[in-house]
Amino acid sequence: MTTSPPTLFTVVPPGLFGPLASANREHYWLLLCRLHDEFFGGPDAPVPPSHGYPRREVTAAIERYLLGDDPWEDEDGQAPGTPLTVRANTLYERFRQAGWLRQEKFGAREMVMMTPAVSQLLSLLVEFSERGPTFVSARIRSIELQLQQVVEGRAGGDTLDEAADQARRLLASLASMSLQVRDLMPELSRSETTAQFARQWFERYVGQFFIGDYADLHKADHPLARRSAILAMARQLEADPLRGRLLAWYAEHLAGGDPERAEARLQRGLRRLRELERIDEYLARLDEDMRQANRRAMAFLDYRLRAPDRLDELLRRAIRGAQRAPDGALRMPVAPGALMDEAQLRPPRRKPKPIPRSANAMQRPTPEQLARLALLRRIKRARLVTAEDMARYVGRHLTAEGHIDSEMLQIRSIEDLRAYQTLLTLAQRSRRSGGLRRDDPLGRLLRGFRVELADAGDGPGDNGYLRAPRFTLHRLAPPHRDTA
Numbered sequence: 001m002t003t004s005p006p007t008l009f010t011v012v013p014p015g016l017f018g019p020l021a022s023a024n025r026e027h028y029w030l031l032l033c034r035l036h037d038e039f040f041g042g043p044d045a046p047v048p049p050s051h052g053y054p055r056r057e058v059t060a061a062i063e064r065y066l067l068g069d070d071p072w073e074d075e076d077g078q079a080p081g082t083p084l085t086v087r088a089n090t091l092y093e094r095f096r097q098a099g100w101l102r103q104e105k106f107g108a109r110e111m112v113m114m115t116p117a118v119s120q121l122l123s124l125l126v127e128f129s130e131r132g133p134t135f136v137s138a139r140i141r142s143i144e145l146q147l148q149q150v151v152e153g154r155a156g157g158d159t160l161d162e163a164a165d166q167a168r169r170l171l172a173s174l175a176s177m178s179l180q181v182r183d184l185m186p187e188l189s190r191s192e193t194t195a196q197f198a199r200q201w202f203e204r205y206v207g208q209f210f211i212g213d214y215a216d217l218h219k220a221d222h223p224l225a226r227r228s229a230i231l232a233m234a235r236q237l238e239a240d241p242l243r244g245r246l247l248a249w250y251a252e253h254l255a256g257g258d259p260e261r262a263e264a265r266l267q268r269g270l271r272r273l274r275e276l277e278r279i280d281e282y283l284a285r286l287d288e289d290m291r292q293a294n295r296r297a298m299a300f301l302d303y304r305l306r307a308p309d310r311l312d313e314l315l316r317r318a319i320r321g322a323q324r325a326p327d328g329a330l331r332m333p334v335a336p337g338a339l340m341d342e343a344q345l346r347p348p349r350r351k352p353k354p355i356p357r358s359a360n361a362m363q364r365p366t367p368e369q370l371a372r373l374a375l376l377r378r379i380k381r382a383r384l385v386t387a388e389d390m391a392r393y394v395g396r397h398l399t400a401e402g403h404i405d406s407e408m409l410q411i412r413s414i415e416d417l418r419a420y421q422t423l424l425t426l427a428q429r430s431r432r433s434g435g436l437r438r439d440d441p442l443g444r445l446l447r448g449f450r451v452e453l454a455d456a457g458d459g460p461g462d463n464g465y466l467r468a469p470r471f472t473l474h475r476l477a478p479p480h481r482d483t484a
Contacts, residue, residue, distance in 0.1 A: 018094075
């Protein structure tokens with residue numbers, strides 16, 4: 001439990017990373033993020049049904065994504081030419097076979113869901129790709145406050161494990177910081193001009209550095225100086241009665257009554273907290289790498305500023321010497337004979353001719369067929385109303401007052417007319433008994449606002465295109481987030 005590494009593929013499917021290692025990995029990643037945001041736990045997605053979503057609804061979403069993101073490539077580098085529906089089902093099967101999606105029978109329907117372990121892994125990958133600079137002070141304060149709760153008896157072993165995991169992640173980030181600093185200099189050294197090097201240096205090295213509070217790490221009032229208090233509280237947890245209380249908690253909740261497993265779990269958390277004693281070593285190595293990076297940057301800037309002047313002087317001297325030298329001194333330093341001869345040249349490489357195919361010949365579409373296909377895609381896209389289209393249309397009209405009547409909505413294009421029709425459909429569906437259903441696919445378009453159908457006594461509205469019942473848009477208040 002304390003020495004063996006954790007087994008990843010007992011938690012997630014073995015072929016999970018197959019799509020992310022293919023030639024279309026960027027497109028697969030973008031498609032996974034969109035599916036996760038829309039269906040399986042994104043911040044704007046509704047609560048997923050317990051039995052999942054219909055398969056046709058998921059494949060229809062993939063088709064919508066392919067309309068706007070089409071440069072997919074096959075594994076051999078050829079552009080795909082299959083119909084849109086076939087491609088969407090192929091991508092769905094790829095995700096299902098890899099383990100990102102799970103399909104089950106619910107009555108006569110095929111329902112799709114994402115397992116909690118896979119959804120949590122995808123959320124961690126998205127968070128890792130969006131991470132910014134590390135703020136050491138925030139993590140130190142969080143570790144200290146969590147240990148105070150454990151010492152005072154207001155929390156149990158779960159809070160201790162969270163504090164220990166934060167300490168381990170903090171040291172891991174500091175350990176990798178030096179390598180990132182060393183890798184930055186060769187990348188900046190490839191700058192073509194001195195101005196480009198200086199701009200990248202100050203933008204990426206100073207303005208967007210890896211540690212947000214690096215300049216404050218060595219101050220006396222920085223929270224990093226509180227690590228001695230953290231280590232003192234860790235020593236308190238090793239003594240009774242706190243030790244006995246934590247062992248009882250681990251045995252009851254995580255060890256299944258086994259005292260040896262409870263002891264190992266407690267020792268693991270305390271050992272990770274004691275690793276904060278080595279934080280000075282990591283900071284010292286980081287400071288040394290910073291000094292070396294500064295010296296290399298100054299030397300590079302000095303060379304770039306001085307080398308052009310010296311090079312111009314050398315060129316002028318060479319020109320004056322060539323003008324004043326006699327004819328015999330300017331002879332090329334080569335042996336007599338032919339300087340260029342075909343026998344001395346390397347023979348050209350001959351690319352072998354490809355074997356002609358005798359079966360499964362691919363028939364390329366005609367220009368007329370391609371034009372018809374492009375026109376069909378444009379027609380489908382013009383009639384399609386996505387969440388982004390609805391957000392742009394509503395955001396153009398919904399003011400800060402928080403509500404607007406349907407008569408004030410403007411229609412300037414086909415896209416505006418389709419958005420107006422969709423809002424009218426949402427208003428009519430919301431009026432029925434029970435309101436809008438949870439599994440209604442149009443419910444995902446209501447982001448930050450709601451639609452309310454006007455009373456029948458107000459009379460129908462007429463905007464020049466449609467004569468239909470009136471409705472009102474209301475802005476929703478943003479959710480309150482506790483930043484403590």
